[in-house]
Amino acid sequence: MNKVKLTIDNIEVEVDEGTTILNAARQIGGNIVPPAMCYYSSLKGSGGKCRTCLVKVAAGSSKDPRPMPKLVASCSTPVQEGMIVENTVNPEVLDTRKSIVEFLLINHPLDCPVCDQAGECDLQNLSYEHGLEQTRFEFEKRTFDVIDIGDKIKLHMNRCIMCYRCVYTANQITDGRVHGVMNRGDHSEISTYIEQAIDNDFSGNVIDVCPVGALTDRTFRFKSRVWFTNPQNAHRDCPTCCGKVVLWLSGDDILRVNARKNHDNEVEEFICNTCRFDKKSLSDWEIEGPTDIDRHSVISQNHYELPVIDQPKKLTP
Numbered sequence: 001m002n003k004v005k006l007t008i009d010n011i012e013v014e015v016d017e018g019t020t021i022l023n024a025a026r027q028i029g030g031n032i033v034p035p036a037m038c039y040y041s042s043l044k045g046s047g048g049k050c051r052t053c054l055v056k057v058a059a060g061s062s063k064d065p066r067p068m069p070k071l072v073a074s075c076s077t078p079v080q081e082g083m084i085v086e087n088t089v090n091p092e093v094l095d096t097r098k099s100i101v102e103f104l105l106i107n108h109p110l111d112c113p114v115c116d117q118a119g120e121c122d123l124q125n126l127s128y129e130h131g132l133e134q135t136r137f138e139f140e141k142r143t144f145d146v147i148d149i150g151d152k153i154k155l156h157m158n159r160c161i162m163c164y165r166c167v168y169t170a171n172q173i174t175d176g177r178v179h180g181v182m183n184r185g186d187h188s189e190i191s192t193y194i195e196q197a198i199d200n201d202f203s204g205n206v207i208d209v210c211p212v213g214a215l216t217d218r219t220f221r222f223k224s225r226v227w228f229t230n231p232q233n234a235h236r237d238c239p240t241c242c243g244k245v246v247l248w249l250s251g252d253d254i255l256r257v258n259a260r261k262n263h264d265n266e267v268e269e270f271i272c273n274t275c276r277f278d279k280k281s282l283s284d285w286e287i288e289g290p291t292d293i294d295r296h297s298v299i300s301q302n303h304y305e306l307p308v309i310d311q312p313k314k315l316t317p
């Protein structure tokens with residue numbers, strides 16, 4: 001595979017040809033990585049919907065070093081040799097990101113105090129970093145009834161930001177998809193076509209990929225705030241999926257089971273509904289140890305690490 005060199009926020013990186021700017025930034029890591037609310041590396045076709053990952057291409061390539069005229073979506077723009085990309089160092093990008101957050105929040109209710117996703121919501125984190133304190137939107141937000149999708153999943157369409165991740169998940173990893181996007185523009189909504197239950201082995205994964213609290217686990221709803229729980233990595237010998245999960249514990253009670261996520265907050269391996277919904281006893285699992293949560297999240301606040309303190313130097317007389 002040919003390699004391509006480019007610069008992102010003044011840091012040089014070499015990546016495979018065809019890599020997107022976002023994935024090149026992820027290879028550098030740290031706070032220069034643009035946020036992504038719709039792109040999901042394991043879902044084909046995802047990205048290009050939310051615009052939170054916009055960056056400035058200050059030089060297109062070494063052959064044609066002209067800047068790109070508009071900000072581009074880093075999740076769907078491939079890198080070029082000699083490209084210069086600006087993210088956090090460009091005030092125009094940061095300013096635009098503020099507007100995107102404001103736009104996403106036009107219809108998204110600020111119900112974090114009662115939302116199960118609080119503490120692990122990408123939009124909540126994004127708003128803290130880039131949001132405005134007040135809204136300028138004077139009209140009524142669009143509202144929908146909360147509906148059950150089967151007996152395990154709840155859909156709060158009010159909170160949906162139309163990222164399409166759940167649609168791609170249902171399309172690509174489950175059989176006989178029955179849910180998708182209906183209608184156009186402001187009227188778009190996630191629907192299960194006449195509210196049919198999603199009923200197949202991997203449908204619960206739509207909960208994990210949802211960046212907000214639009215799709216939640218009915219077996220966990222209102223049981224606890226996530227930051228009061230104790231996340232532990234565990235596995236079991238599962239005939240259907242990898243069986244590698246995170247158990248969210250309260251004492252010896254398993255309040256929730258979900259797939260393990262990487263530091264980009266993406267599922268590492270999708271899990272089946274039996275592991276997710278039906279194995280809620282400690283004897284079902286082999287515990288590996290505490291889950292390392294290094295994401296930007298309130299959950300990581302209780303994971304205290306001891307500071308490295310220099311030993312006082314001995315004074316020689």
Ligand code: SF4
Nearest residue numbers: 160161163164166210
């Ligand atoms: S329900 Fe969640 S995952 Fe599905 S489109 Fe809406 S925000 Fe995205």
Ligand code: FES
Nearest residue numbers: 048050051053075
């Ligand atoms: S993550 Fe790039 S447009 Fe949504």
